[in-house]
Amino acid sequence: MSRPREESELVERARRGDESAYEELVRAHQGIAFRTAYLVVGNAAEAEEAAQEGFVKAYRALGRFRPGSPFRPWLLQIVANEARNRRRSEGRRAALALRVATDQAPTRRRRIQGRAGFAGMADSQSSSGGAAPSPEGALLAGEEREQLLAAVNALREEERLVIACRYFLELSEEETAAVLDVRVGTVKSRTSRALDHLRESYA
C-alpha cells in the first residue's frame, strides 16, 4: 500500500512541475495501471501505450486534481478511459482470455512481477522443492482453479471485468467504479450478479 501522506506530497510536488516526484508516482502505480489497461484493452502492447498515455494525460491534468483526494482511482480512471478509446478505435472487442500462470518455466516467475508477495506462488504448487507452499495455495486444487477461471472467462464482458477488477486486481469498489465508468451501486449489483452466474456454472 502507498503511504497516503507521502503520496499527497508527491502529487503536490508534481503539480508544481516536479517531474522526479511524478516519476515516483509512476513507479508506484505503473503495475496496477498497466494491468488495468490490459484487462480493458486485451493485449500487452496496447495496454502499455494506454498506460503511458494515461500517465502523461494525468500529469497534464494535475491542475484539476483535488488536493488530498486519493490519486490511484483518479489515475486509473484516466488510464481506463485511454484503454477503452483504444479498443473502440481498433474496432474490435477485447478477446482477452485470462490464464493461470503455469509453473513449467522458471522464467514465468517474472510474469507476475510487481505482485508483491505472490511472485512464485504458482511454482510452489508443484515444483516446490524447498519453498513452503503458501497457506492459501492449498485452497484451490489445480483443476478447480482452471474450472473457476474458465467460468470467469465465460462471463459476459461487463461481469468478467467487474470480477477481474474486484478480485484479480483487488481494486476497491470505488476504484472499480472509476475504471468501469459506472456508479458504485452498479459495481455492487454487477458483482453480485456475476457471482451468482459463477455459482451457477461452477457449483
Next chain:
Amino acid sequence: MPELDVALRELGRQVEFPPTPDLAVEIRARLQRVPAAPRRKWGRPLAIALAVLVVAVGAVLAVPPARTAILDWLGLRGVSIVRVDELPPTPPIGRLDLGSRVTLEEAPPWTLVPDEEPDSVWVDDGTVNLLWGTPDDVRLLLTEFRGEPFIEKLIEGGAEVEHVTVNGRAGVWLEQPHVVMFRDPRGRLRDNAARLAGKTLLWMHGDVTLRLEGDLSKAEALRIARSAQ
C-alpha cells in the same frame, strides 16, 4: 471448495498478466520533451474572417440542394447563418458521433461547464461535447470548440433567428430545424447533420464558441448558458 470470493481472490493471484513494462523512463522523457503545452494563440482576426467567408461559400456550394441566397450574417465569430430555400436531406438521427469519452478533468482547460455537470464528456479533434442523458438518448448537448472554428447553420427560408445576450456577449436562439456545417480544427469541413438540430442556443465566451442543443425553452437554455464557466 472454499467460499467463492475467497477462491476468486486466490485465483487472482495466480492469473497471468504480461510483465509490467517500465513506463517511468519513457514518461519522464515525454514530459520533458513537451513542456506543459502553451496554448496556440488565435490567428489574426482578419485571417479568420476571410477563412470564414471563403469556407462559408464553399460549404454552401458543397451542399447540392442548397439553392442559396445568403441573407443574413450574424456577428458571432466562427458562426454564420445561411438561409436556404430548402434544407439538404439529413440522414436519420442515430447515435451521435461524439468522439472519445474522457473525464471532465481530462477535458481541455478552456472547457466551460454549466452548474449542472454533464453525464458524460467527449472530445473529438479539439471539439468538446458535454452530454446530458446518454448517446442514444440525448437530453442536452453542449458543443464547445476553439481553434479556427467555423459553424454554419443552414436554415429554411422562414425560420426565426432571435438575437440574445449571454453574459454580455451576442448569441442567437434558433427554434427551427437547421443543418449544421462545421469546420474542425484541422480544417476539414464536417457535416454534422446528425446533431440534434432542434432548438439551439449559440453563443461565445472568450474565444470559445458554444452550442447548446436540446428540447428546452429559451429561458432554460439561457439559464444554463449563463451558468457555464
